[in-house]
Amino acid sequence: MPKPPRYFPEAAAQFEAVASRVRRAAKVSVVAHIKPDADAIGSACALAAGLRKLGTDPQVYIGQPLPHSSNMRTIPGVDEILYDQPLPADGLVVTVDCASADRTGSHMRAILSDPSRVVVIDHHNTNPGFGGMNLIVESESTTVMVRELLGYLGAELDQDIAYGLYAGLVTDTGSFRWGTPRMHELAAELMQFGLNTRQIAMDLMDTMGPVDLQLMGAVLSKTQIVPTKGFSLAVLTIPAGIHSRMSQTAVEAIIDYARSLEGTDVGVVLKEQAPKFWAMSLRSTVVDVSAVAQRLGGGGHRAAAGYSAAGSRDAIIRELIDAFPEHPSAHD
Numbered sequence: 001m002p003k004p005p006r007y008f009p010e011a012a013a014q015f016e017a018v019a020s021r022v023r024r025a026a027k028v029s030v031v032a033h034i035k036p037d038a039d040a041i042g043s044a045c046a047l048a049a050g051l052r053k054l055g056t057d058p059q060v061y062i063g064q065p066l067p068h069s070s071n072m073r074t075i076p077g078v079d080e081i082l083y084d085q086p087l088p089a090d091g092l093v094v095t096v097d098c099a100s101a102d103r104t105g106s107h108m109r110a111i112l113s114d115p116s117r118v119v120v121i122d123h124h125n126t127n128p129g130f131g132g133m134n135l136i137v138e139s140e141s142t143t144v145m146v147r148e149l150l151g152y153l154g155a156e157l158d159q160d161i162a163y164g165l166y167a168g169l170v171t172d173t174g175s176f177r178w179g180t181p182r183m184h185e186l187a188a189e190l191m192q193f194g195l196n197t198r199q200i201a202m203d204l205m206d207t208m209g210p211v212d213l214q215l216m217g218a219v220l221s222k223t224q225i226v227p228t229k230g231f232s233l234a235v236l237t238i239p240a241g242i243h244s245r246m247s248q249t250a251v252e253a254i255i256d257y258a259r260s261l262e263g264t265d266v267g268v269v270l271k272e273q274a275p276k277f278w279a280m281s282l283r284s285t286v287v288d289v290s291a292v293a294q295r296l297g298g299g300g301h302r303a304a305a306g307y308s309a310a311g312s313r314d315a316i317i318r319e320l321i322d323a324f325p326e327h328p329s330a331h332d
Contacts, residue, residue, distance in 0.1 A: 004160045005147065005148060005151045005189070006136055006148075006151075007144060007147065007148050007182050007185070007186065008139070008145070009150055010043070011086065011135075011137050013214050014137070014172065015148055015149055015152050016152055017133065017309070018036070018074035018119055018135045018149060018152075019149060019152035019153050020326055021092070021095065021119060021133055021152065022051070022119070022149075022153060023054075025091060025092035026056075026061075026091065027056075027057075027058075027088060027090060027092065028048075028051055028056055028058040028090030028091060028092045028093075028094060029058065029059055029087050029091060029092070029093045029094070029113070029187055030044045030047055030048050030058055030059070030060045030061070030094050030095075030096060031060075031061050031062070031063070031087070031093060031094070031095045031096070031098065031104050032044040032060065032061075032081075032095075032097060032098070033062070033095075033097055033098045033099070033103040033104065033105075033106055034062060034063055034064040034098055034103060034104070034105035035064070035279075036062055036068050036072070037072075037097075037171065037172075037248075038072060038075065038167040038168050038171045038172075038218065039072075039097050039141045039142050039143055039167075039168035039169075039171060040062075040096065040097040040098075040142070040168075040173040041068060041072050041075050041078055041081070041133070041164070041165075041167070041168075042141075042164035042166075042167035042168035042169075043096040043097050043121070043141075043142040043143050043145075043146045043164070043165075043168055044060045044062075044077075044081070044096050044097075045075055045076060045077030045078060045080075045081075045159045046068055046077075046143060046146050046147075046150070046164035046165050046168075047094065047096060047121075047146050047149070047150070048060050048077060048080075049076070049077055049158075049160055049161045049164070050146075050150040050153065050155035050157075050161055051153075051155070052156055053155045053156060054153060054154070054157050059080075059082060060077070060080065060081045060082065060281045061082050061085060061087060061107060062081055062082075062083050062084075062085075062105065063084060063104050063105025063106035063107040063108070064083060064084055064105045065083060065084040066083070066107065066166055067083060068081070069202055069247065069248035069249075070247065071148030071203060071205070071207065071247065071248055071249045072204075073165055073203075074163075074200070074203045074204075075085060075163065076160035076161075076164060076193060077160070077164065077169050078156050080267075083145075084105075084106055086110070087110050087111075088179075091117070092117055092118075092119065093107075093110075093111060093117055093118045093119070094119045094121060095111070095118065095119070095120050095121065095122070095131065095253060096121050096122070096127065096142050096146065097121075097122055097123070097124075097142040097168075098120065098122060098127075099122060099124035099126060099127050099299045099300065100126075100127065100128060100130065100299060101130040101255075110133075111130070112130065112312045115130065115131055115132045116132040117132065118130070118131035118132055118133070119131055119132070119134075119135065120133070120134040120136065121135045121136075121145055121146065121279035122134075122135070122136050122142060122145075123136070123138065123139035123140070123141060123142050123144070123145060123260070123301075124136070124138065124299055124300055124301060125138060125290060125301060125302070126288075126290050126293070126294050126298075126300060126305070127178065127299065128242065135149075139170040139176075139182075140169060140172055140173050140179040140180065140182065140183045141169050141171075141173065142167040142168060142172075143164065143166075143167070143168030143169050143172075144165075144168075144169060144182065144183070144186055144271060145295035146165065146167050146168075147186060147189075147190075151308065155237060156192075157193060157206050158193065159193045159194055159195070162190040162192075162195055163193075163195060163200065165186070165190055166190045166191075166195055166197070166200060169183060169186060169187060169190070170187075170197070170200065170201060170204070170205075171204055171205060171252075172180060173203070174256065174259075175201065178303060187302070195225075205249060205253075206249070206250075207249060207260065208247060208249055208250050208253070209247075210245050211245065212246060212249070212250040213250075215245060215246045216246075216250050216253065216254060216304060219236055219237065219238050219254055220236065220257060221244060221256070222236075222237065223235070223236050223261070224236075224237075225263075225264065225313050226265075226317065226321070228321045228324050229321070229323065229324050229325070229326045229327055230267050230327025230328075231265040231266055231286070231287060231327055231328060232263065232264045232266070232268050233264065233265070233266045233267075233321075234258050234261040234264040234266070235258075235268045235270070235317065236254055236257070236258050236268070236269045236270070237269075237270045237272075237313060238251065238269065238270065238272060239270045239272050240272040240273065240275060243271050243273070244271055251271065251314060253302045254319055255267070255269050255281050255283060258281075258283055259284075263267065265284060265286040265287060266282065266283070266284040266286065266287055266289065267281075267283040267284065268280070268281070268282055268283075268317075268320065270313060270317075271282040276310060276311055276312060277308070277309075277310050278309045278310070278313075278316055279306065279308055280293075280296075280298070280306055280307050280308070280309055280316070280320070281304075281305075282300070282304070282305045282306060283303065283304050284303060285303055287292065287324070287325070288302045289301075289302070289303065289304065289305040290302050290305040292305065292320070292323050292324055292325075292326075293305035293307045295308055295323040296309065296319065296320070298325050303320050307326075
């Protein structure tokens with residue numbers, strides 16, 4: 001049996017406890033979050049593939065009727081995910097990358113009705129711990145945690161599993177622009193399985209068509225700089241008519257632009273899902289945006305967070321401003 005890789009030595013007891021619980025399960029259902037990204041799908045598919053090597057026959061579920069975005073199509077196992085199908089009434093349920101119960105979508109009621117059979121695996125520090133067992137640690141991506149768990153389970157990696165783990169790692173770290181040395185250590189391990197990392201990056205983050213570029217230009221041309229309590233916010237708005245025509249790759253690129261705009265402290269992207277219903281993305285290296293998002297019913301990480309909001313664009317921005325702390329210099 002391979003030794004656990006110990007990417008999280010400080011959480012060894014937690015990982016061993018979860019591994020023990022998973023080993024005892026005769027049936028495992030893996031649940032990724034709605035509107036899944038590469039970390040959600042990569043975590044779910046890699047964990048399921050690892051469990052199959054151990055003789056378990058897991059199934060991956062996502063609690064929404066719509067399928068994943070097209071840039072996820074190359075992640076091994078993605079085509080076997082069941083969308084908006086009820087969870088089995090028995091067996092263990094393992095959620096991956098779900099920062100809160102509502103992120104499980106249509107599975108939330110079943111999960112909350114019997115938390116004793118639920119194991120939560122997540123790297124969002126705002127996660128309230130909605131399972132009977134909760135493995136929540138600070139990490140670059142949930143796929144890093146899944147790789148650690150597979151080590152404790154004794155599941156050997158292969159190229160397909162490595163692909164899923166790398167997909168979550170490279171996207172959640174912004175192509176390794178933020179994180180700890182651990183992300184490079186794991187990337188080096190995964191590359192030993194012959195991954196074409198350039199092609200993975202192209203498939204997940206870089207491939208866009210002419211329409212995407214035109215739509216991005218329309219959004220970026222209307223960037224607003226909003227001074228807020230001593231901070232400077234770069235606010236980009238993606239109206240429903242544009243959002244419905246834009247690929248997920250283009251949406252993520254706009255979020256990256258918001259994060260990196262020179263002279264600003266916080267990037268804010270308003271994505272209109274339907275008239276007056278917004279998915280909000282916050283990015284910053286200055287402000288703890290997870291605390292801001294949590295005040296508005298969401299969550300995430302210190303540097304990247306999000307929440308949902310309903311109302312007019314101006315009203316949503318006013319609510320966001322109200323949720324911001326005062327800049328420390330305001331009291332000097």
